[in-house]
Amino acid sequence: MKINHLFFTHMMVKEIVKQGDTVCDMTLGNGYDMRYLLERVGPGGTLYGFDIQEEAILTCHQIGEEFPNTNIHLIHGSHERIQDINTSFSCILYNLGYLPGGNKEKITHPKTTFESLRKAIPKLRKGGAMLVTVYGGHDENCERKILIHALKKLKGIDLYHFKKEGNHPMAPSTLLIQRKDHI
Numbered sequence: 445m446k447i448n449h450l451f452f453t454h455m456m457v458k459e460i461v462k463q464g465d466t467v468c469d470m471t472l473g474n475g476y477d478m479r480y481l482l483e484r485v486g487p488g489g490t491l492y493g494f495d496i497q498e499e500a501i502l503t504c505h506q507i508g509e510e511f512p513n514t515n516i517h518l519i520h521g522s523h524e525r526i527q528d529i530n531t532s533f534s535c536i537l538y539n540l541g542y543l544p545g546g547n548k549e550k551i552t553h554p555k556t557t558f559e560s561l562r563k564a565i566p567k568l569r570k571g572g573a574m575l576v577t578v579y580g581g582h583d584e585n586c587e588r589k590i591l592i593h594a595l596k597k598l599k600g601i602d603l604y605h606f607k608k609e610g611n612h613p614m615a616p617s618t619l620l621i622q623r624k625d626h627i
C-alpha cells in the first residue's frame with residue numbers, strides 16, 4: 445500500500461464523513477478529492493465545490509455525472525463565497541496551490557485562503573472538521589507559515605498539524621481544524 449499525503453487526508457475524510465452528509469470541496473481542481481467526497485456522502489448526500497478556473501469546473505461537472513443521485517453544486521468563483529451558502533458541513537476540504545497540469549499562476553493566496561477559512565469555520569457542524577492540505581516553502585512568506593500564524597490567533601478553534609517526520613520544507617502537510625464549542 446502506498447501511503448502518500450492524499451491517502452492520509454482521505455483516511456481522515458473517511459473518519460469524518462458519513463453517508464448522506466453535506467460536504468464542501470473548496471479547491472476542486474482535477475476533481476480527485478471531489479470524487480472521494482462524493483463516494484463518501486453517497487446517494488442523497490450533498491457536495492458544494494468551488495474553483496476559480498472554468499477548466500476545473502468543467503472537469504468536475506463531468507465527474508459529477510457519474511453520481512446522479514447526489515446533490516452537486518459547483519461554483520465558478522473564489523471560495524470566500526462559502527459565506528453565501530446557508531447550510532452546515534461535516535467536512536470542508538482544501539488542497540491549496542495550483543492545478544496540476546494547469547496554469548501555475550492561478551494559485552491559492554494566503555490572504556484569500558485565510559478569509560475563506562474564517563468564513564467557513566462557523567459553517568462546520570458538530571462533529572465536523574476542516575482539512576487543509578498546504579504546501580511549504582523555504583521562506584517566511586510561504587502559504588503554510590502565513591496560514592498557521594494567522595490560524596493560531598483565531599479564537600474558538602482547535603488546530604492540528606500533521607506532517608511527515610523529517611519532511612522536506614516544500615512537501616505537503618495537513619491542517620485539521622475543529623470548532624472548540626463542538627468538542
Ligand SMILES: C[S@@+](CC[C@H](N)C(=O)[O-])C[C@H]1O[C@@H](n2cnc3c(N)ncnc32)[C@H](O)[C@@H]1O
Nearest residue numbers: 471472473474475476477495496522523543552
Ligand atoms: C492543488 S489544486 C486542487 C486539487 C484538487 N482538489 C484535486 O483533487 O484535483 C488547487 C486548485 O485551487 C484553485 N483555486 C485557486 N485559488 C482559488 C480560490 N480563491 N477559490 C477557489 N479555488 C481556487 C485552483 O484553480 C486549483 O484548481
